[in-house]
Amino acid sequence: MKLVFYSGGIDKDNYQLDKIFIELLGKKNPVVTFIPSSSYLSEQEFKYFVKHYSKFKISRFIHFPIDVPFDRILFQEVIRSDAIHLGGGNTFYFLNSLRKAKLLPQLRAFVKKGGVLTGLSAGAIMMTENIDMAAYPEFDRDENTVNISNLSALKLVDFLFFPHFKNSTRYDVVFKKYSKLHQKIIYACPDGAGIVVNGEELRFVGKCYAFADGHKFSIN
C-alpha cells in the first residue's frame, strides 16, 4: 500500500513529501490522475496541479472530475494510471460524490493493486476510516452542504488525519477529548507536513502531532 497524506500549503512547503511521492512511483514517465473534490472551477486546480508536478518531470496527467458523469473509457485510464491524487475542498461534498459514483471500492482496489494514492487536505482525510475530522473542531470545520450522515470513507489506514493543524490549546482540547472518547489516533499536521505509508512503514514528514487516549504527542 502506497499512500501520501498532504496537509496543505504552498508548493515549496511540500517539497519533501513530493520527493518521496516520486520515489514511491519509482517509474519513468508515469501517468498521474487528478480527482478534484468538485468539478466547479477544477480546471484551474488541474492546471496548478500539472504545473507543480511537471517540475518533477511528470508529463502525463488525467483530469477526472467525479461529480459529473464520466465514461467507461476515461475511467479505465484512471484505474490504469500510476498514481491518483485526491484534491482538497469540501470533504462532505467530495465523499458524497465518490459514493454516488461508486468509486470507493474502485479506489481501494487501485491501492491494493499497487497504485500510489495521494490526498491533500479533504483528499487525505478521505483515505482514513471516516471523515469525522472534517467536522472537527467546531470552529474550523467543513460545512456539510450535502447533509450526509454516513461519514465512513476509504478505510485504508486505522488512524485519522487532521490537515492545516495549528498548534494551539483550543485544537488540543478538542482532539484530546475526541481521541479519548473514540479511542482513535489522530495525526494532526500543519501545512507542509504529512504522512507517507509504504507497506507497513509509516513515515512522518515535517512537524506532526499525534493525539491518543486523551494525550498529545509531538512527532519530529
Added chain:
Amino acid sequence: MNQVKKSPIDEVGKRSYSTFAKINGEHPFKTQVPGGRVEYQARHKKGGKVAFFNFDLAREMGLIPKTHPNHLNPELEQEILRTFSLVIINEFDVINKVKIPEEDIYPYTFMATRYLQLQHPDKTGKTSGDGRSIWNGTVRNNGITWDISSCGTGATKLSPASNINKKFYQTGDPSISYGCGLSEVGEGLETLFFSEVLGKNGFKTERVLAIIEFEKGLGINVRANPNLMRPSHFFGHLKQGNVTSLKQVADYYIQRQIDNKVWTQTNFKNDKEKYHYLARQVAKTFAEVSAKFEDEYIFCWLDWDGDNILMDGGIIDYGSIRQFGLFHAEYRYDDVQRYSTTILEQRQKARYIVQCFVQIADFLTTGKKKSISQFRGHETLKFFDKFFIECKDRNLTQKMGFKKNQQDLLLKNHRPLVTKFRKTYTYFERAQSKRGIHKVADGINRDAIFCMRDIMREFPQIYLSRQAALSPQDFTEIIKSSYAKKQDLKLTDIRKKQINRFQTSYMALVYAIEKETVTPRTQVLLELTMRSSVINKYDRVTGDSITYIVQKVQKLRPRLGAEELYQLACEFSTYQNLNPDQKKVSSEIPPRHKNIMQGFYSIVRDCREGL
C-alpha cells in the same frame, strides 16, 4: 418621485449619481435621422422596485464610481427608478385624453426607432420598429458612448399588432400579448443570465443594466450596448428607396463607430470608399459571427430583415436565442405562422445581410437603387465566403485548445491539415439520429448523436496516457450522446474510416506544432488537455438550462434581493466562462447561495445536450 418636471440636466452635479441625469431621452439619432424614429412623451410609472442592477456594467458605463460597492443604497435605487421607471404616453392615451398629472410627465421625449421586421405585413419598414421599447439615451465614459434602451415601456404604433389590427393599443391591453407594450421580469432575467455568460465567452451582446419589477411579474428591462443599431435600421429605408434617410442612418452609424474607436480607418477619400468600407466591415463581422454561431451552436434566427442582431454582430432580444448542447442542425422554432431558419441556414442569411450592405453602398454612392441580385458575385461577398471558412478553421483550432500563436501557425503554414481535420470533425458533428425529424416543445428537431465537446476534452488526455490511438469502440463510447440509439452507433466501414481519420488528422496538427515550436509532443498534448478541459467543459449552458434556471430564480425571487441576484449572475457567468486564458477566482458566497448555485449546476448538467 414627484419632481419629474424639473429638467434633469439642471440637476447634473447636484445629484449623488449625477450621470443618471444625462439619461433623459435625448439621443443623437433623433436629430440626425428624423425619419428613423417616432417620439413619445413619457410619464413616471409608479410602484416599481429595482429587482436587479448590474454594478459591474454600471461602473464600465461610468454610472457609478469604480470604487462603488455592490450595494444598492436608497439613493441609487431612487436614481434608477427616477431614470428608468417610465411608460410612454402613446396614441391611445392622446386620443382618449387620458389624464396624467403634469408633475409625472418627463421633460423630454423618448424615441422608438423604426426598422424592418418581417412580421409586419407591409415588409418595407414603414410601420415597424420598437413595439414595446424606447431609447433612454446615451452616456459616454472612457471614450465609449453607450446606448441605453428599455423594454416594457408601453405600446408604440410600431408593433406588429397595431399594424395588423389597424388600431392603437392601450398599454397593458389584456386582449393582446406582445403588442400590449409590456414586458415580464422573466424576460429580463433570461437576457441577464444568457447575455452575461455569452459576453464572458467572447460574444458581442446587449447587456442588462437593470430590471425594474412591478406587480404581476411585469417589468421594465433596461439594456445597454455601445451601439444598439441593427441592420434592420438600414433595411427599412433601403426597401423604401429613401436615399436621404438611408444616408442619415449610415452616417450616424459610421460616426458612432469612429467615435467609439471601433473602426481603424477613419478618413475616406469619398463617399464610395466610406460606404464600401462599411459593407466590408459588415462582411467581416457577419462572417466571423455566423461562423461562431455555427461552431458554438448558437441559434439566433438570423433572417433577411436583419432584426435579431446588432450591426456589430451582437446578440439582441434573447427571446428566440438558443445555445444547443449538440449540433442539432435541423431544429426549427415554430413561430405559429412559420418555422424559423436552422442553425446551418444562418450563414446564408448573414451573407444576404452583407449583400444588402453592398447594395446600400452602391445606392448611397450612385443614387440609384439596383436589384440586389446584381451584387451576388461582388468581391465583398467573396471576401465574406473566404473569411467565413478562415473563421471556421480558427474556431476549430481554438476548440482543440491551441493557443493564439499556435492557431496562427497552423492557419498560416498548415491550412490543408486544418481543413482535413475540419472535414472529419464535421462528419461527426453533423451526424443525426435515424429517428428522423420529430416535434419538440417549441418546434421541430432531428437529434444530433455525437457530443464533440466530450471527444475534444478526452482525446488528448487519453492519447497522452495510452500513447496510442483509440479503438473505434472506445472512440464511439466517448463521443456518443444521450440521443444516440444502438442503430445510430453502428460501426460501419465508413464510420471506422472516419474515426481513424479524426485521430490521425488531429495528431497531424499536434505534430505540426511540435515541429513549428520545437516543443515535445507530450507537452503539446498536455497543454491541449488542460486548455480543452476548460473550453469543452462537460456542463455548458443551453437555452433550455437558462429557461429552467430563470424559473428557479423566479421561485426564489420574493426572497432574493437585487444585490443577491447580481452576485448569483456573476457567480454563474464565472462558472460558465470557458476561456482557458482567464484566471477564474471563485468569490466567497454565502452558504444559501452555494445551495442555489448547486441547483443551477445540476440544471446545466441535466440539459447539457439539449436545445
